[in-house]
């Protein structure tokens with residue numbers, strides 16, 4: 001099992017500054033953003049539609065992680081950093097609100113959001129520990145406070161199924 005990363009509508013700079021992820025992964029060619037996911041009045045994209053769009057590229061028993069730079073939402077939320085649909089083994093994260101002039105900080109945020117959504121795909125729920133990557137991020141401050149990895153209790157639950165890099 002690996003994570004199939006699918007850049008969606010990213011420009012060259014966004015692709016070249018993606019971090020190295022701490023799991024086994026491949027990077028798909030950049031795909032066009034599905035316009036049916038665009039909400040004209042919100043000027044955002046429906047995250048669940050993007051997840052479904054990404055899921056069609058899933059192979060074998062892999063996980064899929066779409067990466068967009070547009071702002072994403074689901075009904076009832078102003079915005080999302082990411083969305084996972086475990087039944088589809090597919091998630092999406094958005095770079096839109098992770099920006100920083102500090103490249104390492106930006107890349108660390110991208111890693112955290114990716115590792116968080118992969119955790120959901122493997123069955124983890126939100127963790128009350130503020131330093132655990134599975135802690136819910138409402139704001140960038142929450143994201144910056146938490147670590148890039150699972151707390152020991154969360155990691156124990158997924159140890160057998162996580163696509164570790166050897």
Ligand SMILES: [Zn+2]
Nearest residue numbers: 116120126136
């Ligand atoms: Zn979450």
Ligand SMILES: [Zn+2]
Nearest residue numbers: 127132151154
């Ligand atoms: Zn945890």
